[in-house]
Amino acid sequence: MPTPHNSASKGDIAKTVIMPGDPLRAKFIAENYLESPVCYNEVRGMFGYTGTYKGVRISVQGSGMGMPSMGIYSWELFNEYDVKNIIRTGTAGAISDGVNLRDVIIAMSASTNSAYASQYALPGTYAPTASWEILSKAVEVAEKKNITCHVGNILSSDTFYDDADSLSQWQKMGVLGIEMETAALYMNAARSGKNALCILTVSDCPLRNLSTSAKERQTSFRDMMEIALDTAANI
Ligand code: HPA
Numbered sequence: 416m417p418t419p420h421n422s423a424s425k426g427d428i429a430k431t432v433i434m435p436g437d438p439l440r441a442k443f444i445a446e447n448y449l450e451s452p453v454c455y456n457e458v459r460g461m462f463g464y465t466g467t468y469k470g471v472r473i474s475v476q477g478s479g480m481g482m483p484s485m486g487i488y489s490w491e492l493f494n495e496y497d498v499k500n501i502i503r504t505g506t507a508g509a510i511s512d513g514v515n516l517r518d519v520i521i522a523m524s525a526s527t528n529s530a531y532a533s534q535y536a537l538p539g540t541y542a543p544t545a546s547w548e549i550l551s552k553a554v555e556v557a558e559k560k561n562i563t564c565h566v567g568n569i570l571s572s573d574t575f576y577d578d579a580d581s582l583s584q585w586q587k588m589g590v591l592g593i594e595m596e597t598a599a600l601y602m603n604a605a606r607s608g609k610n611a612l613c614i615l616t617v618s619d620c621p622l623r624n625l626s627t628s629a630k631e632r633q634t635s636f637r638d639m640m641e642i643a644l645d646t647a648a649n650i
Pocket residue numbers: 506507508572574575593594595618619621
């Protein structure tokens with residue numbers, strides 16, 4: 416059954432979905448990495464495609480920016496379309512000193528300043544965590560490809576333009592980088608009994624005032640996509 420946000424029918428979407436934030440990135444991935452991609456959604460321009468990669472059926476769909484958008488699309492994929500695994504591929508700002516432009520981060524956990532978890536009425540603070548099954552496979556794939564990655568905690572923030580200088584506080588806690596979607600994805604996966612992982616490429620260093628051009632991002636984008644696709648084909 417289509418949802419208000421996705422015109423796909425059940426069965427149109429593979430059991431593993433790769434989710435970049437940008438729907439045009441999803442289109443690019445489908446057209447450049449998948450065999451015989453078929454577009455299953457165009458509602459709100461949030462393109463979704465299903466095709467095959469190394470003989471395995473895989474889908475790729477945009478998530479949009481921020482936890483509310485990721486929250487909607489990933490919840491529907493897990494609960495309306497029987498999706499089992501979601502691998503987010505996105506960009507992040509570096510927080511930790513050891514993380515540099517174009518590095519790849521695999522998010523073992525996602526701290527957050529969002530109130531997303533309040534819906535669960537938990538009597539404490541929830542720790543949004545990646546699925547070990549996908550995380551361990553992704554690290555194995557990266558090692559085989561000789562791609563160095565940082566594996567650890569990231570920050571999923573509700574704000575891109577933040578009035579306060581809070582990043583140095585997160586830095587003291589060893590947080591690797593900042594983005595805006597993963598905590599919601601990990602919480603939806605946990606609540607739905609499904610699996611999720613987030614792989615990021617560092618596009619900027621907000622504490623050092625550095626950023627990459629779109630062109631410079633291509634190589635690290637390729638590294639991240641190859642990890643995501645080969646992980647998706649092996650879970
Ligand atoms: N902040 C939040 N999200 C981001 C950033 C950032 O600096 N870079 C890429 N995604």
